[in-house]
Amino acid sequence: MRPRVAAAAGGAIALVVALGACSENTGEGTTVDTNRQQTGVIATDPKDSMGPAAEVAGAQKGGTFTIIRETPISHLDPQRTYSFAGLMANPLFARYLTTWKDDGKGGLVLVGDLAETPGTNVNSDCKVWEFKIKDGVKFEDGSAITAKEIAYGIARSFDPDLSGGPTYIQEWLADSPQFDTKWDFKKNKTSLPPGLTTPDDKTLRFEFAKPRCDLPFAVSLPTTAPLKADKDTGVNLDQRPFSSGPYKVAKNQAGVQLTLDRNPNWDPKTDPVRHQYPDQFVWSFGPTADAANNRVIADNGADQSALAWNYVPASLVAKVANDPALKSRSILSPTPSANQLVINTQRVTDLKIRQALNYAIDRDGLVKALGGQTVAAPMTTLMPPSTIGYKAYDAYPAGANGNVDKAKELLGGQTPELVFGAADSTTEQQMATQLKGNLERAGFKITIRNIPDDAKLDEVKKKNNPWDLYIGNWAADWPSGASILPVLYDGRTIKADGNSNQSYFNDAAINTEMDRILALPPTEQGPEWGKLDERIMKEHAPVVPLFVDVAYAVHGSKAGGIFISSVFGYPSFVNAHVKQ
Amino acid sequence: MARFLIKRIFSAVLTLFAVSVLTFLMFFALPRDPVSGMCPKNCNPERLERVRQELGLRDPLVTQYAGYMKGIFTGRDLGSAQGGRCDAPCLGWSYVNNEAVLDTITRVLPVTLSIVIPAAILWLLLGVGLGMVSALRRGTWLDRAAIGFSLTGASLQLYFVGAVLLMIFVYNLRWLPVPSYTSVFDNPVKWASGLVLSWIALAFLFSAIYARLSRAQMLETLSEDFVRTARAKGLAKPAVYGRHALRAAITPVVTIAGLDVGAALGGTVITETTFGIQGLGRTAVEAVRAGDLPTIMATVLISAVFVVLANVLVDLLYAAIDPRVRLG
Numbered sequence: 073m074r075p076r077v078a079a080a081a082g083g084a085i086a087l088v089v090a091l092g093a094c095s096e097n098t099g100e101g102t103t104v105d106t107n108r109q110q111t112g113v114i115a116t117d118p119k120d121s122m123g124p125a126a127e128v129a130g131a132q133k134g135g136t137f138t139i140i141r142e143t144p145i146s147h148l149d150p151q152r153t154y155s156f157a158g159l160m161a162n163p164l165f166a167r168y169l170t171t172w173k174d175d176g177k178g179g180l181v182l183v184g185d186l187a188e189t190p191g192t193n194v195n196s197d198c199k200v201w202e203f204k205i206k207d208g209v210k211f212e213d214g215s216a217i218t219a220k221e222i223a224y225g226i227a228r229s230f231d232p233d234l235s236g237g238p239t240y241i242q243e244w245l246a247d248s249p250q251f252d253t254k255w256d257f258k259k260n261k262t263s264l265p266p267g268l269t270t271p272d273d274k275t276l277r278f279e280f281a282k283p284r285c286d287l288p289f290a291v292s293l294p295t296t297a298p299l300k301a302d303k304d305t306g307v308n309l310d311q312r313p314f315s316s317g318p319y320k321v322a323k324n325q326a327g328v329q330l331t332l333d334r335n336p337n338w339d340p341k342t343d344p345v346r347h348q349y350p351d352q353f354v355w356s357f358g359p360t361a362d363a364a365n366n367r368v369i370a371d372n373g374a375d376q377s378a379l380a381w382n383y384v385p386a387s388l389v390a391k392v393a394n395d396p397a398l399k400s401r402s403i404l405s406p407t408p409s410a411n412q413l414v415i416n417t418q419r420v421t422d423l424k425i426r427q428a429l430n431y432a433i434d435r436d437g438l439v440k441a442l443g444g445q446t447v448a449a450p451m452t453t454l455m456p457p458s459t460i461g462y463k464a465y466d467a468y469p470a471g472a473n474g475n476v477d478k479a480k481e482l483l484g485g486q487t488p489e490l491v492f493g494a495a496d497s498t499t500e501q502q503m504a505t506q507l508k509g510n511l512e513r514a515g516f517k518i519t520i521r522n523i524p525d526d527a528k529l530d531e532v533k534k535k536n537n538p539w540d541l542y543i544g545n546w547a548a549d550w551p552s553g554a555s556i557l558p559v560l561y562d563g564r565t566i567k568a569d570g571n572s573n574q575s576y577f578n579d580a581a582i583n584t585e586m587d588r589i590l591a592l593p594p595t596e597q598g599p600e601w602g603k604l605d606e607r608i609m610k611e612h613a614p615v616v617p618l619f620v621d622v623a624y625a626v627h628g629s630k631a632g633g634i635f636i637s638s639v640f641g642y643p644s645f646v647n648a649h650v651k652q
Numbered sequence: 653m654a655r656f657l658i659k660r661i662f663s664a665v666l667t668l669f670a671v672s673v674l675t676f677l678m679f680f681a682l683p684r685d686p687v688s689g690m691c692p693k694n695c696n697p698e699r700l701e702r703v704r705q706e707l708g709l710r711d712p713l714v715t716q717y718a719g720y721m722k723g724i725f726t727g728r729d730l731g732s733a734q735g736g737r738c739d740a741p742c743l744g745w746s747y748v749n750n751e752a753v754l755d756t757i758t759r760v761l762p763v764t765l766s767i768v769i770p771a772a773i774l775w776l777l778l779g780v781g782l783g784m785v786s787a788l789r790r791g792t793w794l795d796r797a798a799i800g801f802s803l804t805g806a807s808l809q810l811y812f813v814g815a816v817l818l819m820i821f822v823y824n825l826r827w828l829p830v831p832s833y834t835s836v837f838d839n840p841v842k843w844a845s846g847l848v849l850s851w852i853a854l855a856f857l858f859s860a861i862y863a864r865l866s867r868a869q870m871l872e873t874l875s876e877d878f879v880r881t882a883r884a885k886g887l888a889k890p891a892v893y894g895r896h897a898l899r900a901a902i903t904p905v906v907t908i909a910g911l912d913v914g915a916a917l918g919g920t921v922i923t924e925t926t927f928g929i930q931g932l933g934r935t936a937v938e939a940v941r942a943g944d945l946p947t948i949m950a951t952v953l954i955s956a957v958f959v960v961l962a963n964v965l966v967d968l969l970y971a972a973i974d975p976r977v978r979l980g
Binding site: 143144146147232233235249250252258306307308310311325326327328356357358359360363364366367370372373375 | 698699702703706732733734735736745748749750751755756759760822823826829830832833925928929930934935938
């Protein structure tokens with residue numbers, strides 16, 4: 073789980089949460105479908121995890137699908153992949169233990185990818201998990217993928233040389249954040265990390281010191297991509313990953329172009345989500361967001377089957393939104409990346425003031441200030457709508473523009489003076505100015521203090537930071553409440569520095585309730601997180617939920633099958649095809 | 653001549669040394685931690701510190717600099733986190749691009765060369781040509797048109813000219829493909845069609861100064877005694893202008909051209925950004941933004957080598973062009 077910072081060059085930080093409604097482009101024009109909600113489940117029937125994936129209506133084989141992106145993908149090595157582009161590119165050439173069957177409309181089902189099912193909770197205590205590996209799964213050289221190669225992939229993720237990827241599984245196996253000192257990969261290349269075993273070629277077994285009920289979700293990240301030990305080129309695997317998916321690297325001109333050809337050894341019968349429609353995928357790096365979008369809008373030659381990865385820039389939004397021909401070639405969808413006005417509850421201890429803040433916010437005005445519905449969609453909950461078990465509610469109903477009277481009533485004549493710490497980036501400055509205006513209407517006195525953009529995240533993670541309010545952003549790595557609420561609101565995790573709980577909220581009853589839910593079987597947790605979400609907001613109001621980021625992308629007239637992933641909020645390529 | 657060369661090479665080496673030391677020092681003055689870029693999301697402080705030590709970022713600056721320089725001349729072992737053994741000329745490992753810096757450079761340098769060299773030929777031909785024409789047809793409409801044309805070029809900015817050219821030839825008329833780089837050895841036609849707009853844009857902008865300079869120089873030379881003598885002794889006009897006047901007039905043009913080409917090779921970042929092509933210039937800017945020291949060092953050093961080399965070359969050319977210059 074990670075807080076999101078605007079994606080910048082050099083592998084900046086990114087984060088995701090599960091997203092609300094993803095609307096596939098149907099050619100009927102684009103509106104953000106905010107009513108769609110996550111209906112995610114974990115598939116228990118092995119049939120759901122079998123291939124082939126359902127055919128995409130109208131999709132044909134052939135052609136080259138191009139993705140134009142400004143900056144290169146920071147890592148192609150699955151064990152090091154964590155950027156959004158990397159997470160969306162990886163499924164083309166890497167398979168995992170589990171994966172999400174995503175209908176692009178908010179319907180998510182966790183299915184077995186290389187595994188026959190999303191895992192067996194052996195003793196029903198979430199401490200021992202087993203995965204049975206499918207028959208007929210192969211690498212690009214035709215050799216079989218067994219539990220051993222998946223275990224090797226996980227083992228190499230312990231290597232500090234191969235940094236950058238998610239660290240859930242490593243930390244859980246080692247039962248320590250210092251996993252790479254608990255088990256040294258370089259010295260133990262022929263053995264496996266503690267707790268990871270392969271009783272036979274078809275079985276992968278995890279044993280944890282503590283219950284890890286989210287394991288089926290965590291193994292949907294690229295950490296579990298298989299690799300043969302003799303194909304491990306260490307840090308050079310980034311240039312040429314060894315494929316287990318429907319495509320393989322044909323040519324990689326790092327930083328310029330990545331060309332993927334069909335992998336003839338990928339068997340669709342084993343794969344519940346991926347297709348192999350285009351002959352080739354080409355990732356083309358370099359053009360700015362403006363240039364890439366202009367190219368795709370021009371719909372010329374090879375760009376007809378291209379997608380501009382970087383979303384429609386502000387300068388082109390009006391053009392794309394108002395041209396009917398372009399509407400059918402654009403995708404507009406909320407993402408799981410949720411933004412809040414975080415209240416530092418150590419400083420703002422009066423619940424009434426926190427509630428008044430919730431009433432005073434003009435979400436509609438904020439969305440407009442940020443650029444409108446192509447940029448942001450308002451939200452009133454802690455978890456974004458696409459989270460499994462999401463419950464829609466508004467604890468402080470104040471209409472689209474806020475309720476100043478209600479806020480004033482709660483304040484009872486007080487004029488609280490609050491310090492708003494804002495990064496000196498354009499977006500945060502815009503937001504801070506807008507929110508200050510909202511709050512001052514209701515009688516608050518707001519002082520904006522600027523924080524250098526690249527230091528802001530580190531600063532607000534410090535327990536004794538000097539601000540009352542700041543903007544927070546969170547996107548989880550999988551759409552489960554367990555990857556959101558305990559991370560952000562369990563007060564027992566608060567330390568001096570590096571806190572994800574940036575409201576420094578700590579309530580014994582809420583903590584106990586989280587423990588109760590975390591001990592439930594993963595399939596039963598969903599609705600409980602939804603209820604807890606509402607309870608935290610009603611009883612404590614540690615933040616003001618603001619909006620989820622919206623994805624707005626254009627593609628060429630012959631590019632089909634693109635939808636925004638309900639898990640990561642970026643375009644998914646599993647259904648991509650070139651219209652002939 | 654030999655003495656001149658030795659002196660020039662010695663001063664070139666000194667320049668490069670100074671540039672490398674300055675770049676190294678400036679990088680450490682930057683408020684950036686390269687390690688946080690390596691491990692952006694979930695690294696805890698202990699892990700980050702281990703990475704810093706492994707990369708040698710905790711060593712004294714002199715040790716780090718010496719290690720870098722040693723790598724260039726003899727190669728060195730960078731450790732498994734940075735691709736292991738790195739043969740000379742080892743420019744280090746980029747933890748942003750996740751590859752050896754030499755690989756990055758060998759990929760982007762041909763791109764920049766492919767943009768700058770044809771563009772330079774074009775702008776020299778165009779600029780000097782226009783200058784000559786206006787000098788010889790001084791005061792006519794041709795003179796005014798040529799100077800007007802070059803003035804327009806000099807007044808415009810590349811990102812504007814580039815965008816207009818793209819809009820016309822790529823998006824509206826669709827005569828040309830979207831600019832991209834193909835190796836000239838793979839497909840010369842694709843190479844040229846992918847880059848021709850960048851050549852035209854650069855040539856249009858750069859030729860102005862050459863046109864004006866060569867016009868002024870030519871006019872001055874034409875009024876000199878040796879030209880009058882040449883004409884008086886009955887030499888044909890082409891011989892007077894071409895062999896005598898032009899050779900004398902072109903010396904300052906060569907000086908400027910050397911500097912321009914050297915500088916352009918070091919940083920065509922605006923051209924590359926406008927046309928969406930990844931060459932040395934953009935690589936350098938991205939490296940600075942990402943705090944990628946090995947790539948910064950390599951791009952700065954290579955740019956410096958170009959400028960220094962171009963200057964040596966210009967000095968040598970003087971002797972060849974202008975009989976009055978003797979190197980010693």
